Amino acid sequence: MVLEAGGRLGPVELEYETYGRLAPDKGNAILICHALTGDAHAAGWDDRPEGSLREYRKNKPGWWDEVIGPGKPIDTRRFFVICVNVLGSCYGSSGPSSINPATGRPYGLSFPVVTVGDWVRVQVMLLDHLGIESLYAAVGGSAGGQQALELGLGWPERVRRLIILSAAYRPTAQGLGFNSVARNAIVNDPNFRGGDYYSGEAPLMGLAAARMLAHITYLSEESMGHKFGRRLKGKSAPDFTLTGVEFEVESYLRHQGESFVRRYDANSYLYITRAMDYYDAAASWGDGDLAKAAGLIQARTMVVSFSSDWLFPPELCRELASAMCRAGRPVTYVDIPSRYGHDAFLVEAETVGRLIAGFLRR
Amino acid sequence: MVLEAGGRLGPVELEYETYGRLAPDKGNAILICHALTGDAHAAGWDDRPEGSLREYRKNKPGWWDEVIGPGKPIDTRRFFVICVNVLGSCYGSSGPSSINPATGRPYGLSFPVVTVGDWVRVQVMLLDHLGIESLYAAVGGSAGGQQALELGLGWPERVRRLIILSAAYRPTAQGLGFNSVARNAIVNDPNFRGGDYYSGEAPLMGLAAARMLAHITYLSEESMGHKFGRRLKGKSAPDFTLTGVEFEVESYLRHQGESFVRRYDANSYLYITRAMDYYDAAASWGDGDLAKAAGLIQARTMVVSFSSDWLFPPELCRELASAMCRAGRPVTYVDIPSRYGHDAFLVEAETVGRLIAGFLRR
Numbered sequence: 001m002v003l004e005a006g007g008r009l010g011p012v013e014l015e016y017e018t019y020g021r022l023a024p025d026k027g028n029a030i031l032i033c034h035a036l037t038g039d040a041h042a043a044g045w046d047d048r049p050e051g052s053l054r055e056y057r058k059n060k061p062g063w064w065d066e067v068i069g070p071g072k073p074i075d076t077r078r079f080f081v082i083c084v085n086v087l088g089s090c091y092g093s094s095g096p097s098s099i100n101p102a103t104g105r106p107y108g109l110s111f112p113v114v115t116v117g118d119w120v121r122v123q124v125m126l127l128d129h130l131g132i133e134s135l136y137a138a139v140g141g142s143a144g145g146q147q148a149l150e151l152g153l154g155w156p157e158r159v160r161r162l163i164i165l166s167a168a169y170r171p172t173a174q175g176l177g178f179n180s181v182a183r184n185a186i187v188n189d190p191n192f193r194g195g196d197y198y199s200g201e202a203p204l205m206g207l208a209a210a211r212m213l214a215h216i217t218y219l220s221e222e223s224m225g226h227k228f229g230r231r232l233k234g235k236s237a238p239d240f241t242l243t244g245v246e247f248e249v250e251s252y253l254r255h256q257g258e259s260f261v262r263r264y265d266a267n268s269y270l271y272i273t274r275a276m277d278y279y280d281a282a283a284s285w286g287d288g289d290l291a292k293a294a295g296l297i298q299a300r301t302m303v304v305s306f307s308s309d310w311l312f313p314p315e316l317c318r319e320l321a322s323a324m325c326r327a328g329r330p331v332t333y334v335d336i337p338s339r340y341g342h343d344a345f346l347v348e349a350e351t352v353g354r355l356i357a358g359f360l361r362r
Numbered sequence: 363m364v365l366e367a368g369g370r371l372g373p374v375e376l377e378y379e380t381y382g383r384l385a386p387d388k389g390n391a392i393l394i395c396h397a398l399t400g401d402a403h404a405a406g407w408d409d410r411p412e413g414s415l416r417e418y419r420k421n422k423p424g425w426w427d428e429v430i431g432p433g434k435p436i437d438t439r440r441f442f443v444i445c446v447n448v449l450g451s452c453y454g455s456s457g458p459s460s461i462n463p464a465t466g467r468p469y470g471l472s473f474p475v476v477t478v479g480d481w482v483r484v485q486v487m488l489l490d491h492l493g494i495e496s497l498y499a500a501v502g503g504s505a506g507g508q509q510a511l512e513l514g515l516g517w518p519e520r521v522r523r524l525i526i527l528s529a530a531y532r533p534t535a536q537g538l539g540f541n542s543v544a545r546n547a548i549v550n551d552p553n554f555r556g557g558d559y560y561s562g563e564a565p566l567m568g569l570a571a572a573r574m575l576a577h578i579t580y581l582s583e584e585s586m587g588h589k590f591g592r593r594l595k596g597k598s599a600p601d602f603t604l605t606g607v608e609f610e611v612e613s614y615l616r617h618q619g620e621s622f623v624r625r626y627d628a629n630s631y632l633y634i635t636r637a638m639d640y641y642d643a644a645a646s647w648g649d650g651d652l653a654k655a656a657g658l659i660q661a662r663t664m665v666v667s668f669s670s671d672w673l674f675p676p677e678l679c680r681e682l683a684s685a686m687c688r689a690g691r692p693v694t695y696v697d698i699p700s701r702y703g704h705d706a707f708l709v710e711a712e713t714v715g716r717l718i719a720g721f722l723r724r
Contacts, residue, residue, distance in 0.1 A: 006602070007602075109605070113604065170592060171592075172587060173587045173590045173592065173609075174578060174586045174587075176592065177586060177611045177612070177615055180611065180612040180615055181571060181575050181615060183604070185547060185571050187605045188567040188571070195604075205550040209543060209546060209547050212542075212546065216539045216543070219536075221534055221535070221675070224534070224535035225535045225536070227535070228535045228538075229535055230538065230642060238640060240367035240475040240640075241475075242545070242633065243549045246640075247535075249535045249542065250538065253539055254542075271604065274604055278600060278608075280592060310583070310672075313583070
């Protein structure tokens with residue numbers, strides 16, 4: 001396939017999971033779109049290949065298991081649920097760590113640049129393959145919300161309801177800045193070697209730094225204060241160490257970095273953050289006018305933000321909802337008071353679940 | 363000297379500058395306290411040794427030249443102004459890049475851990491040396507504000523007015539987190555070599571990453587949006603590059619990182635951020651009760667915050683002012699509406715200058 005940025009990719013592999021049964025009229029399908037470092041394993045339990053990056057899911061439920069399943073808000077007794085791993089990821093769909101059939105070696109940075117539009121286009125190709133003309137709904141948070149929005153804009157006849165959580169129709173300058181610092185940390189790791197590191201040491205230090213930084217942006221000042229405050233790690237007085245751990249928050253962030261590098265590929269981090277950065281629904285679909293873009297959407301839409309999210313802040317979600325109003329499109333906007341920052345869309349599963357269940361009933 | 367954390371340091375060198383003349387009664391001295399990466403060169407123009415880290419000041423005025431000078435808010439026709447480089451810095455006072463007389467080589471990480479209390483104690487020793495019993499005022503922003511506060515708490519009889527700008531009486535968990543990620547980037551740079559890098563390549567990549575990250579926290583989302591938005595750097599369409607520069611904000615942050623490493627020492631960054639992190643005026647002086655601590659202050663105090671500062675947010679400044687009220691101490695609190703984030707204490711020089719001049723007149 002020819003990609004939005006001009007590159008070519010083929011063959012294209014897609015990893016996806018489904019839950020529930022597709023109705024005879026194929027009208028009960030819901031597409032779940034995952035966030036930056038997520039995967040197709042949204043619900044239930046499964047075994048993962050030993051030794052692969054995906055092994056971290058072993059003995060863990062899918063990333064949205066609280067929301068998807070029999071009797072759950074996205075009820076798999078009623079709906080056929082699909083979750084697709086995005087292009088560029090390291091969890092099964094084609095990405096920089098996949099083998100390039102032309103060389104027999106991992107693509108590395110020769111993997112073409114992918115965009116949110118490409119992610120969605122291959123998901124639509126999958127819908128074609130499954131014979132699903134129109135989704136009952138598309139649901140996603142963060143980068144997943146970008147995908148749901150893109151689907152509603154680019155393929156309006158393919159989806160009847162959109163649920164967009166904690167998503168930026170275009171990331172802020174501050175968000176671009178954080179991603180830029182994170183990518184720099186990866187690229188400047190001496191093990192990065194131009195992205196061609198698969199046969200040796202991977203740039204784990206750079207990737208850990210990127211994750212630690214990003215993790216701060218997923219929480220809020222309030223939640224960090226509540227969770228860690230200024231408590232020391234396992235001691236009542238500081239050791240006065242420059243390079244060691246003094247505070248609990250330091251220990252927590254290091255742990256986040258260390259566990260992340262065991263399950264994620266540094267090149268994928270570059271590709272996926274870039275795709276998120278490039279995303280600008282107003283520019284792509286409305287010549288810079290978000291209301292003009294929003295007029296393309298046919299689906300009934302629910303936009304949800306969380307009060308303490310400062311990565312994709314409520315203002316951005318309100319702008320999207322307001323643009324839909326101006327375009328005369330049906331939209332429900334909810335700002336949920338929460339101290340959990342950007343992570344709230346996953347943490348506040350009960351509240352989010354109730355909202356989703358209600359919206360899907362309509 | 364024996365330091366607060368238990369280490370010993372000697373001989374202690376201090377670099378300081380003075381502006382104006384000390385009055386015969388020595389009652390007109392104002393101490394200016396600098397921030398994280400600042401130096402003693404607060405005002406005027408001077409020549410700096412070629413090739414040293416301090417060369418960056420060449421052909422540039424002091425860092426607070428808009429506020430300090432003849433006829434300026436801190437008027438050197440009336441006041442004798444002193445600015446001292448903090449211990450642990452790389453700009454003249456003893457620090458990790460200084461030569462350890464015991465070994466003839468730079469200290470590196472064998473330099474003892476220093477605290478805000480130590481910074482202030484050597485400044486009080488300097489006041490003794492200059493014969494100044496009581497300062498007319500102590501003024502500082504950010505880490506400089508921590509020093510001014512510490513002086514008022516620990517040596518209440520030595521200062522008659524305090525002006526504390528954009529300062530945290532204790533940094534937040536989020537602030538600790540950012541500093542921790544920044545230090546990790548330095549320590550994990552392969553050139554760091556346990557801090558013993560002075561005879562070879564310095565950990566410039568790690569230091570640049572630390573600075574880029576910190577720089578985002580000095581700005582606000584609004585100011586970054588205003589300054590850069592999502593504008594591309596010198597092009598009208600993206601190049602779709604993963605490792606290159608696409609957006610202006612990326613270019614700006616890289617430039618900030620690159621120019622910083624030419625003027626700053628990575629070890630100093632470790633020491634000074636740690637000192638700031640450890641600072642907790644409530645714990646040190648009030649057994650955790652900020653009002654109890656505030657009761658120690660004798661000086662008339664002005665606390666200034668800036669509305670969009672999210673590194674040392676207005677809430678922290680308000681807590682300090684409120685604690686002084688509860689302790690029955692005279693305090694003026696001003697929150698300045700500004701979009702410039704933490705940097706506002708330097709950027710909003712005119713507003714800050716007017717406030718300072720007014721407060722000093724009383």
